[in-house]
Amino acid sequence: MNxxxxxxxxxxxxxxxxxxxxxxxxxxxxxxxAPAFDQCERVWCSVLPEMRDEVAxxxxxxxxxxxxxxxxxLLWSALCVVWVLxxxxxxxVVSTGAAPGFFAISFAKLVNARTVWIDSIANAEELxxxxxxxxxxxxxxxxxxxxxGTPLPSDPSAxxxxxxxxxxxVV
Amino acid sequence: MxxxxxxxxxxxxxxxxxxxxWARARxxxxxxxxxxxxxxxxxGFAASAMLSAQEIRARFDEATVVVAHAGTGTIIECMLRxxxxxxxxxxxxxxxxxxxxxxGTARRFQSRQGVFVAWNEExxxxxxDRADSLVGGASIAPHADEQLLSALRRFVxxxxxxx
Numbered sequence: 001m002n003x004x005x006x007x008x009x010x011x012x013x014x015x016x017x018x019x020x021x022x023x024x025x026x027x028x029x030x031x032x033x034a035p036a037f038d039q040c041e042r043v044w045c046s047v048l049p050e051m052r053d054e055v056a057x058x059x060x061x062x063x064x065x066x067x068x069x070x071x072x073x074l075l076w077s078a079l080c081v082v083w084v085l086x087x088x089x090x091x092x093v094v095s096t097g098a099a100p101g102f103f104a105i106s107f108a109k110l111v112n113a114r115t116v117w118i119d120s121i122a123n124a125e126e127l128x129x130x131x132x133x134x135x136x137x138x139x140x141x142x143x144x145x146x147x148x149g150t151p152l153p154s155d156p157s158a159x160x161x162x163x164x165x166x167x168x169x170v171v
Numbered sequence: 172m173x174x175x176x177x178x179x180x181x182x183x184x185x186x187x188x189x190x191x192x193w194a195r196a197r198x199x200x201x202x203x204x205x206x207x208x209x210x211x212x213x214x215g216f217a218a219s220a221m222l223s224a225q226e227i228r229a230r231f232d233e234a235t236v237v238v239a240h241a242g243t244g245t246i247i248e249c250m251l252r253x254x255x256x257x258x259x260x261x262x263x264x265x266x267x268x269x270x271x272x273x274x275g276t277a278r279r280f281q282s283r284q285g286v287f288v289a290w291n292e293e294x295x296x297x298x299x300d301r302a303d304s305l306v307g308g309a310s311i312a313p314h315a316d317e318q319l320l321s322a323l324r325r326f327v328x329x330x331x332x333x334x
Contacts, residue, residue: 015327024179025244033246033314036323050224092327116326118319119196122243141324142319145279152322156329166317171247171283171311 015040018090018113020081021097023047023066025122029096031055032170033118041087045081047100061088066099078103085111095134096120096170101146102130105138114139121145123171135162144169173202173302174234178242179221182207183267186259190238190291191216193299203230205242236302238295241273241288244259246280255305257287283307 008106017040021030027046031054034042040111042058044051046066061084066077076086081103093115095101105115117138119131124145125133135141143149149166153159175190177183187206188290191213204218205227222230231237231248231258239245241258249256258280260273281288285308289295314320 023243028244028247032313033320033323035314037327038319039324040327054224087287094282094323097334111297113241114326116323120243121304122272122276124272126275132178133293142322144319154325156326159174167322168320170315171250 001126015091016043016088018043018045018088018095018104019043019067019090020045020084020093020095020101022100023051026097026120028099029118029120029146029170030094031077033094033096037094043090045084045088045100045104048065059088063100068099072115074099078107080092084108085113089113092116096119097128102134105134109137113150116140116142118142119148119164121171129170131164135164141165142167173199173235173238173299174205174237175202175228175238176205176227176230176245177207177209178245180207181182181268182211183240183259183261184211184284184294184298185265185267186238186295187211187213188239189259189295189301189302193296197300203234204246205230226300236305238299240267241280243276246276246286247311249309249334250283250285250308253310254284255285255307257289257293257302259289259292261293275320 019030019039021027044055045061052060063080064077066074081100081156089111090113093104093113095105096118097120103116108115115138117126118132119146143164143166146166149164152167204213204215205222234254235258237249239258241260258277259275261267263271277288280286287298290296
């Protein structure tokens with residue numbers, strides 16, 4: 001514990017990772033990624049106040065949820081996500097969907113963050129619409145079903161922009 | 172206790188009503204219904220439209236069988252506990268959700284131990300008749316598989332863009 005703290009304080013370069021999703025299954029899936037970022041500063045962003053306790057002591061920021069049927073709310077949610085990005089200034093943005101995560105991936109270039117879209121495991125037969133759109137801007141797009149993506153190459157320079165990759169699942 | 176849950180977003184009256192009809196026919200009362208915003212009459216049974224995160228955890232903990240829509244959050248909660256789950260996928264045609272992704276989810280998860288798929292209300296009743304003998308799978312880990320975690324660790328460690 002102490003050793004870990006020393007390493008962290010010694011290194012001014014600890015990555016700040018913003019994890020964003022809506023509620024329900026998206027949030028359940030997102031939280032299962034937490035150990036991947038144990039060496040990072042994790043900041044969570046989602047839509048329900050009770051989620052704060054579920055990720056404590058990590059920082060939690062709440063944004064309004066929205067879906068594509070309510071345009072005004074969608075716009076408000078997008079603005080709140082931009083505000084979160086400007087406040088947190090993450091190095092990496094990770095999302096399992098849906099709307100708030102899509103906005104975070106779309107606007108991450110404002111703070112020069114690299115982005116990972118992990119399409120929900122609920123999309124077992126085709127990528128979600130948000131996922132197909134996110135693939136246009138995300139640094140890395142992953143599906144959780146091997147049938148829907150190509151195996152992720154270990155060499156990052158072998159990755160193609162816009163391509164959908166498979167590298168395991170949350171379950 | 173059979174925990175019947177529609178998840179956090181929309182009601183799912185077709186499922187709620189099918190389970191109620193089964194319980195009344197079999198004179199079972201050991202059920203708890205989480206129905207969402209619904210006008211279905213659950214009198215005679217423990218029921219609630221919505222549950223807090225804390226209450227929902229308690230219901231999952233005490234359930235011997237869960238009946239639910241084919242939502243990944245609910246399926247994962249059951250797999251964590253090794254609790255058998257019966258899922259009825261929501262249909263877009265019946266306006267129970269906006270597309271048929273739950274059919275895909277159900278098809279993929281039915282190969283997992285402890286996940287039982289009812290493709291319609293009749294199959295749901297038949298599975299409920301077996302409820303007391305359904306067996307869950309082994310409890311899964313509380314985190315994603317190691318392949319995905321290490322792919323994400325590698326991604327973070329790659330050079331930062333322009334910083």
